[in-house]
């Protein structure tokens with residue numbers, strides 16, 4: 064007899080998890096605080112998109128949706144860098160033509176997962192039902208509807224996929240002394256605001272379609288990802304306080320216009336609604352959440368952002384959440400209905416990887432904001448692209464994380480950081496990459512990696 068499963072949160076992770084469990088024959092009740100995003104417009108109608116890459120695609124492949132997701136995505140082959148006062152240039156994500164990331168609509172992907180989950184016939188979706196508490200001793204979820212009515216749901220197994228502000232995690236933390244529940248939340252001084260580059264004439268793209276655009280500046284940056292309708296979702300990553308900050312610009316139209324004209328002159332002509340968007344859209348914070356354990360009693364498990372929210376600079380939060388589902392699925396295949404073993408092994412296996420992607424994402428904030436302007440970093444990046452292009456077995460750190468779903472985040476982090484150090488040192492000693500014999504660089508890297516791996520084992 065399969066267990067009676069409850070999932071709290073029908074976002075990206077919860078919907079994929081529900082779909083996979085339903086495909087395996089579980090009967091599932093999903094409780095979602097918000098209305099059904101397929102029926103009402105959420106987020107004030109803004110198009111919000113995400114970079115979907117190999118780890119996320121692996122999760123979608125598991126449920127048979129990889130091709131369907133790719134069909135509503137736009138491939139992004141690299142970063143289009145818009146320096147201030149200099150020519151725009153393109154930095155490929157990988158030396159292999161087959162490696163690219165995909166821009167996909169968040170609500171579009173979420174809706175696809177919910178549709179597919181419903182089709183299984185094993186899922187009941189309960190919208191406008193907010194989890195207020197989990198009573199772990201009694202195996203009950205306390206729920207509240209939009210009118211304030213309280214109800215209780217009895218579960219055999221409960222999954223908390225209710226995002227960074229997880230109520231399931233909060234319920235766990237209330238038992239912190241008996242559970243020895245560790246929790247940390249590390250905010251960046253930088254927050255974000257979504258803006259837009261609308262489509263051009265006849266739904267055309269006003270700037271290069273197949274790229275993730277970055278305008279790196281001192282202490283802040285702006286990025287843009289393409290949408291199918293020709294528009295770009297633009298995100299300004301900006302300090303909350305200081306000389307150039309949300310606080311400094313306040314709600315002052317003149318300051319806002321002057322700031323964008325000074326720092327993003329090439330983008331402004333493409334942003335006709337800039338000032339209106341700036342006022343209308345919230346300034347939100349960014350943080351990393353680490354916590355442990357993720358289960359109270361092997362009958363509960365938090366996954367996705369609820370367990371490990373990361374800052375968005377590696378484009379991996381959703382991908383990591385989908386990988387959570389893949390890992391859980393592998394353990395279900397191994398342990399059958401033995402959820403004690405599944406959850407125990409999941410926690411042990413997944414925690415180092417979740418910590419790794421949290422740390423990598425913070426590192427990448429500084430890389431995207433600052434290092435993309437550094438000539439040494441530019442030479443190092445050129446070297447790694449040549450290595451990837453000539454040697455199919457070579458994966459730079461970015462590629463280990465993004466395009467190599469068969470190694471763990473933790474392994475990608477340790478090996479990738481080591482390779483970075485070797486290549487940065489090399490790049491400091493040269494001024495012209497075209498004069499470098501790349502086969503010698505590969506031989507040096509192989510040698511050093513051999514020593515590095517020998518030390519690790």
Ligand SMILES: Cc1cc2nc3c(=O)[nH]c(=O)nc-3n(C[C@H](O)[C@H](O)[C@H](O)COP(=O)(O)OP(=O)(O)OC[C@H]3O[C@@H](n4cnc5c(N)ncnc54)[C@H](O)[C@@H]3O)c2cc1C
Pocket residue numbers: 071072073074075076077094095096097112113114115192193194195224225226227228229230255298366367368369373375377378379380381382383384
């Ligand atoms: C600006 C930004 C850009 C990003 N870009 C990328 C990217 O390019 N690539 C990438 O991989 N990741 C990206 N991410 C991260 C990604 O959005 C998250 O990692 C991902 O959404 C996590 O999915 P989740 O299902 O765990 O949480 P969520 O998507 O947050 O879903 C949680 C769900 O739970 C519901 N919920 C919350 N509380 C309750 C409650 N009490 N009861 C019931 N339901 C509840 C919510 O309404 C929501 O539907 C980005 C994040 C941000 C902030």
